Each structure stands twice: as structure tokens, then as C-alpha cells.
Amino acid sequence: MVLAKSKNSVGLGNSLMNDRFGKNKGADMRRGTHNAEAIQRTDMDGQTYLTNGKKEASWVKMRSVTEQGALDEFLSTADLAGTDFTAEKMNNVKIIHRDQKNPYLLSSAEERTLSKKHKENKSRLTVPRRPKWDEKTTPQELDRLEKASILDWRRGLAELQETSDLLMTPFERNLEVWRQLWRVIERSDLVVQIVDARNPLLFRSEDLEKYVKEVDPRKNNLLLVNKADMMTIEQRKAWADYFVEAGINFRYFSAELAKEINESRVLDEDDEDEDEEEEEQDNLAKEAKKIDLQDAQEEDGKWVDEESVSSDDEPLSEEEERTRILTTEELEELFLEHAPEIDTGPGQPPRKTQIGLVGYPNVGKSSTINALIGAKKVSVSATPGKTKHFQTIHLSDAVILCDCPGLVFPNFSTTKAELVCSGVLPVDQLREFTGPAGLVAQRIPHSFLEAVYGMKINIRPAEEGGSGVPTAQEVLGAYATARGFHTTGASNPDESRAARYILKDYVKGKLLFCHPPPREPPIDLKHFNRELYDQSHLPEKRRTHLAVASAASVTGSEDPSLMDDVDLPVRPIEGKKTSYMDNKFFGPNGSNAGHLQMPFQHVYSEQGQAKQLTGRKQKAMLALEKGVDPAELRLSGKKHFKANKRRGKGKARDDYD
Numbered sequence: 001m002v003l004a005k006s007k008n009s010v011g012l013g014n015s016l017m018n019d020r021f022g023k024n025k026g027a028d029m030r031r032g033t034h035n036a037e038a039i040q041r042t043d044m045d046g047q048t049y050l051t052n053g054k055k056e057a058s059w060v061k062m063r064s065v066t067e068q069g070a071l072d073e074f075l076s077t078a079d080l081a082g083t084d085f086t087a088e089k090m091n092n093v094k095i096i097h098r099d100q101k102n103p104y105l106l107s108s109a110e111e112r113t114l115s116k117k118h119k120e121n122k123s124r125l126t127v128p129r130r131p132k133w134d135e136k137t138t139p140q141e142l143d144r145l146e147k148a149s150i151l152d153w154r155r156g157l158a159e160l161q162e163t164s165d166l167l168m169t170p171f172e173r174n175l176e177v178w179r180q181l182w183r184v185i186e187r188s189d190l191v192v193q194i195v196d197a198r199n200p201l202l203f204r205s206e207d208l209e210k211y212v213k214e215v216d217p218r219k220n221n222l223l224l225v226n227k228a229d230m231m232t233i234e235q236r237k238a239w240a241d242y243f244v245e246a247g248i249n250f251r252y253f254s255a256e257l258a259k260e261i262n263e264s265r266v267l268d269e270d271d272e273d274e275d276e277e278e279e280e281q282d283n284l285a286k287e288a289k290k291i292d293l294q295d296a297q298e299e300d301g302k303w304v305d306e307e308s309v310s311s312d313d314e315p316l317s318e319e320e321e322r323t324r325i326l327t328t329e330e331l332e333e334l335f336l337e338h339a340p341e342i343d344t345g346p347g348q349p350p351r352k353t354q355i356g357l358v359g360y361p362n363v364g365k366s367s368t369i370n371a372l373i374g375a376k377k378v379s380v381s382a383t384p385g386k387t388k389h390f391q392t393i394h395l396s397d398a399v400i401l402c403d404c405p406g407l408v409f410p411n412f413s414t415t416k417a418e419l420v421c422s423g424v425l426p427v428d429q430l431r432e433f434t435g436p437a438g439l440v441a442q443r444i445p446h447s448f449l450e451a452v453y454g455m456k457i458n459i460r461p462a463e464e465g466g467s468g469v470p471t472a473q474e475v476l477g478a479y480a481t482a483r484g485f486h487t488t489g490a491s492n493p494d495e496s497r498a499a500r501y502i503l504k505d506y507v508k509g510k511l512l513f514c515h516p517p518p519r520e521p522p523i524d525l526k527h528f529n530r531e532l533y534d535q536s537h538l539p540e541k542r543r544t545h546l547a548v549a550s551a552a553s554v555t556g557s558e559d560p561s562l563m564d565d566v567d568l569p570v571r572p573i574e575g576k577k578t579s580y581m582d583n584k585f586f587g588p589n590g591s592n593a594g595h596l597q598m599p600f601q602h603v604y605s606e607q608g609q610a611k612q613l614t615g616r617k618q619k620a621m622l623a624l625e626k627g628v629d630p631a632e633l634r635l636s637g638k639k640h641f642k643a644n645k646r647r648g649k650g651k652a653r654d655d656y657d
């Protein structure tokens with residue numbers, strides 16, 4: 001058969017095939033004498049890619065496929081179509097080359113143009129629909145229909161990228177993964193999309209919400225904005241206004257804080273047990289009984305005041321209600337509000353509410369589920385669902401969670417750099433790092449970077465054409481020099497290694513930046529994030545760094561006497577010491593200890609629900625805010641805390657159990 005060469009088809013070039021498979025196999029393929037499976041076996045560069053070949057194990061089928069090379073894309077599309085590449089080519093499918101877009105940064109004017117284009121094309125960002133079927137449809141027929149549906153959908157998206165010249169997130173392409181989503185939607189009463197608070201819209205699929213309603217209008221959607229501990233209250237307000245105006249059903253959550261609360265409750269209980277043992281030994285039990293709670297309240301007025309300020313007696317204003325971060329208990333209550341009104345028959349227990357949890361990888365889906373389970377204080381059985389792949393978790397007598405595999409929905413993105421910074425593209429596979437590092441350099445104030453990493457960034461002065469904002473190279477060079485990272489041979493600063501560290505810190509939220517909601521005119525990014533870098537949020541020692549670093553950068557001074565006051569590293573710090581140094585600032589591996597020193601935790605206590613942080617955590621937090629060592633406070637005020645704690649615990653029981 002002679003292949004018709006379509007002018008519109010980008011297709012696979014002969015050179016690409018030869019590059020990848022060598023001349024002979026490339027020629028075989030052009031003749032159509034290799035099927036997709038045979039090609040997979042002869043892949044020379046060690047890469048694996050997905051085809052839904054008959055002999056593949058089921059786990060291979062379930063692998064998430066988001067990044068496909070041109071050839072991989074071509075083959076799996078051909079395989080979905082149940083055909084070989086010859087027929088595929090005749091079907092005139094366009095093949096998208098991953099690297100065809102500019103991976104670097106855009107000017108703000110370009111950003112604006114692009115965002116307008118995104119808006120215009122938003123409705124074309126669909127999720128694939130499960131084809132209609134009924135009891136007469138055979139499994140084979142359904143399989144064929146599902147494959148055809150996925151193929152159509154992929155074709156549409158490929159066309160959208162090609163004709164509109166738009167960069168998209170590397171969305172999920174594996175039919176098996178979409179099948180799981182279809183099943184989760186079909187059985188769920190409420191579909192919860194979990195998104196990352198730093199850039200909620202990047203992780204939201206509007207069309208998924210539409211699809212949920214198409215499947216059954218009685219089903220509901222919820223946008224759960226997780227990692228809300230990373231936002232300031234002002235940021236939460238701004239986004240809440242946007243969500244309300246856009247008619248989006250949303251709530252804020254923080255799996256991280258929920259985990260801390262769960263842990264602090266366990267610690268409190270341990271603490272209480274320990275204390276009670278001690279008291280028994282010292283024959284203080286009788287004494288303890290005599291303690292008049294009222295006296296304790298007077299003696300320890302400050303702490304009691306702190307608690308009473310956040311008493312749950314005061315109703316929250318509408319705005320507070322919208323911006324607050326839910327506890328796990330409140331989240332579960334919210335789930336229950338969506339209980340189906342289905343009569344299961346006389347004498348039959350009501351059907352459990354089924355909650356489908358979907359979201360991109362890394363948005364905190366597992367952490368959310370763990371926090372919900374952890375709050376139960378009993379082990380919750382995780383039993384495999386009817387299908388092999390998604391899990392159903394019986395959270396309580398009334399709620400079942402359906403945990404869908406992590407899914408990357410199609411969405412627009414401005415640059416690849418943005419995708420790296422958002423954690424969608426993995427840092428470790430980066431080849432071009434100046435784009436994403438440039439975004440970090442633009443977004444995080446350089447004085448903050450200097451304080452965090454104990455380094456000095458040499459920014460090109462204005463008279464030499466500098467803009468006042470460091471370039472990626474300037475930040476990376478400073479970091480590499482401070483850490484002693486050098487390239488072998490030429491012994492230049494190892495910018496690529498520096499980029500990996502800095503970008504991972506950014507993705508984890510150690511270097512924090514939150515995107516504002518889209519508005520006209522656009523919200524100023526610096527203003528929106530200014531509180532995050534307010535030095536009053538920083539531990540004492542780092543405040544000095546920041547003050548000196550800012551003074552030096554404002555005056556352009558490198559006055560050694562100024563720099564001597566602080567221990568900015570004079571020698572490069574390498575290896576383990578590097579992480580030790582960063583941990584001193586952030587807390588070990590971004591752990592809770594470090595979190596306490598970050599602004600967001602502090603802000604959390606201001607949202608009128610400090611009552612959640614009972615016990616050690618709250619004390620530690622208050623102590624830190626007051627600049628006192630928490631350990632000292634605990635020792636000196638043990639009894640009083642305990643008296644309060646008892647009250648607190650009683651309240652907690654009322655609140656939570």
C-alpha cells in the first residue's frame with residue numbers, strides 16, 4: 001500500500017525512526033511490517049513505554065503515562081486504535097513533539113496574551129467520556145468503544161495543541177487509568193478534586209465537574225484546596241472571593257496540619273498518662289483533685305485567655321467560615337452532607353456515602369486520606385474495591401472513600417519552567433534548568449534567598465544593565481559557590497546541581513510562592529506574596545541574616561563590618577553539612593519542627609480556630625511567637641498547662657468525639 005503523505009500531518013519523520021531503531025528497523029516500520037508490540041521489544045535506548053499489548057502484565061497497563069515521546073505517542077495511539085502505524089498515518093493523526101515549544105520564560109505581555117488564549121480555549125480541555133453502554137453491550141464491544149472514545153479525545157487534544165500553538169500539561173494518556181476514574185465517578189456521591197493551594201487552577205479540571213453532573217445530576221463536586229497552610233489569610237480570602245464568584249464549591253484543607261493535630265492528640269494522651277503515673281508516685285493524686293480549676297485559670301490567665309479568645313462559642317463570620325482550614329472532623333461532616341437520599345428498603349441500613357478522591361500526583365491525596373484515617377484513632381481497613389485498581393476505604397459506618405489513582409488532567413500551561421516549579425514535571429529529569437531557576441529567582445525576593453541559604457547573590461548593578469532581580473545564573477552561582485559545588489574539569493560553579501536543590505525546595509514549599517487568582521487588572525505578584533517573606537515570621541537568627549542581606553543589597557554595599565555580624569558562610573559547605581544548614585532553617589526534611597518556624601503555621605492560629613492546636617503544639621507555637629523556649633515553658637508551667645489541658649481535652653471530646 002502506498003502511504004499518502006498528508007501535508008497537515010506532522011507525523012513521524014524517517015530520521016526519527018532511523019535514530020531510534022536503526023536504519024533497517026525504521027525501514028521495516030515504514031513498510032508497516034512491525035506491529036506496536038514488536039517495536040517495543042526492539043527499543044534500543046533502554047526506554048520503556050506503554051502499549052496495551054496483550055502480553056503485558058496488568059501493572060504495566062496501570063502505569064500512569066503522562067510524558068510520551070513523539071514515537072511513544074504515535075505507537076500507543078496506533079495501538080489504541082487497534083491498528084498499526086500505517087492505518088494511523090492514513091487517519092491523519094498529528095504527532096506532537098515534546099520539545100517543540102519554547103521551554104524558557106515569557107515576558108509579562110506574553111503571559112497576558114497567553115492567558116487570554118487559555119481562557120478562549122478552556123472549554124476544549126475535556127476529560128474523556130465513558131461510552132454509553134447497557135446490559136446488552138458485550139465486554140468486547142465495550143472495550144472497543146472505550147478505546148475509540150479515548151482515541152477521539154486524544155486526537156482532539158493533539159489538534160488543540162497543534163492548531164492553537166498551546167503548551168499543555170503532560171496529561172494522562174493511559175486508558176486503564178481513565179477507566180478507574182470512570183468507575184470512581186459512577187459510584188461516588190461526591191467527587192472531591194484535591195488541588196495544591198499554591199496554584200489551584202493549574203490542578204483543577206473544570207470539565208471533570210461537568211462530567212460528574214452528566215453522569216448523574218444528583219452527584220456533587222468539591223474542590224478541596226489542600227496545603228492551605230502555605231497561604232496567608234489574605235491569600236485565602238482572595239482565592240475564596242474568586243471561587244465564590246466563579247460558583248466553585250470549595251473548602252480549604254491542610255493534610256499537614258491535620259496530621260500534626262492527630263499527632264499532638266496522641267502526644268497529649270501519652271503526656272497525660274505519664275503525668276498521672278508521676279503524680280501517683282509522688283502521692284500527688286489527692287492534691288491534684290483539690291486544684292480548683294478557677295484558681296488555675298486566674299493563676300495562668302494568659303493561657304486561658306488565649307484559649308478563650310478562640311472559643312468555639314463565638315460564631316464565625318461568613319468570611320471566616322470561607323477562609324478557614326477545615327479539620328478532619330469537619331471534612332468528614334462535609335462528606336456526610338452529601339449522603340444520598342436513597343431508600344434501601346424497609347429495615348435496611350442506609351447506603352454509605354461514597355466519596356471519590358481525585359487529583360494530580362503530589363497534591364497531597366495520600367496525606368489527606370492518611371489524615372482522615374489518622375483522626376479515627378482506630379485502624380481503618382483498606383479493602384480492595386470491586387475493581388482491581390482503585391481502593392475503597394471504609395472511613396466510618398457512614399462514609400466510604402474511593403481513592404482514584406493519581407491523574408493528570410489536560411490543562412494549559414504557560415511554560416515548561418512553570419510545570420517544573422509546580423511539581424508536574426520531575427526536577428530530577430531536567431535538562432534545561434535555567435527556565436525554572438529563573439522563575440524562582442523572579443518570584444522569591446533575593447534577600448530572602450540570601451537569608452535562607454546564607455549566601456550572597458551578586459546581582460548585576462543597574463548601571464551595567466541589571467534589573468535589580470537576579471538571573472537564574474546569579475542565584476545558582478551564589479548557591480553553588482556557597483555550597484562548594486563545582487563542575488569537574490573546569491571547576492566552575494555547578495549550576496545544574498545547585499538548580500536541583502533549589503528547585504526541590506521550591507516544589508516542597510520551603511521557598512514559597514502562591515499564585516494569585518486571575519483578575520483584571522492582574523494582581524501584583526510581589527504584593528500578593530509579600531507577607532510570606534516578612535522577616536517577623538522568621539526565627540531570630542535568620543532575621544539578622546535577612547536584615548543584613550537586604551541592607552547590603554539596597555545600598556549595594558558589601559561592607560565587611562556589616563557582613564561580619566552574621567555568620568554567612570565564609571567557607572563552602574558541602575555534603576551532609578549542606579542539608580544540616582538548610583534544616584536549621586527549615587527543620588529536618590521540612591518536618592513539623594521546621595514548619596513551626598514558618599509563617600504559615602503562625603497564621604493558621606490567627607484564623608479563629610486555634611482551639612484545634614491543643615496540647616504541645618499550641619504551646620510550642622505560642623512560645624515561639626513569644627520568643628520563649630517551648631521546653632522552658634513546659635517545665636515551669638506544667639501543672640497549669642495540665643489543668644488547662646484537662647479543660648481542653650474535655651472540650652476536645654465534645655468537639656471531636
Ligand SMILES: Nc1nc2c(ncn2[C@@H]2O[C@H](COP(=O)(O)OP(=O)(O)OP(=O)(O)O)[C@@H](O)[C@H]2O)c(=O)[nH]1
Nearest residue numbers: 226227254255256360361362363364365366367406
Ligand atoms: N505543607 C504541606 N505539605 C503537604 C500537605 N499535604 C501534603 N503535603 C506534602 O506534599 C507532598 C505530596 O504529598 P502526598 O500525600 O504524597 O501526595 P499525593 O497526591 O498522594 O502524591 P502521589 O502519591 O504522588 O499521588 C508530600 O511531601 C507531603 O508532605 C499540606 O497540607 N501542607
